[in-house]
Amino acid sequence: MGLSDKFCPGSIRIREPVPEDIPCPRCGELVEIWSDERRARCPRCRASVTREMDLSCVQWCRYAQECIGEEAYQRLKGEREG
Numbered sequence: 001m002g003l004s005d006k007f008c009p010g011s012i013r014i015r016e017p018v019p020e021d022i023p024c025p026r027c028g029e030l031v032e033i034w035s036d037e038r039r040a041r042c043p044r045c046r047a048s049v050t051r052e053m054d055l056s057c058v059q060w061c062r063y064a065q066e067c068i069g070e071e072a073y074q075r076l077k078g079e080r081e082g
Contacts, residue, residue, distance in 0.1 A: 011057055014068045014076070022051050036072060 017036040024031050026047040033040045039050040057064045058076045065073040 008057060008061065008063075008067060011064070011067050014058075014072055020051065022049055024049050036076070 013035040017034040019032045019034055021030040022033050024042040024047055027045040029042050029044040031040050031042050031049040033051050039048055042049050058073060
């Protein structure tokens, strides 16, 4: 059984996050935020930097918790609701 048989393809950016550079709205410094995170702190000015989170399986799939793991599921659920 291959990996694609165990997990949905939509969860790949949660299970295997990749970095993305987002400019700080206060000072313009590029801040690295991983694909499974919504916010980070700017290393230069300490401002909170957020990025838009696309709708993910966490919001609609009944198997999401099992697929991506309890810790990631709870963290992402909290970020979407907060």
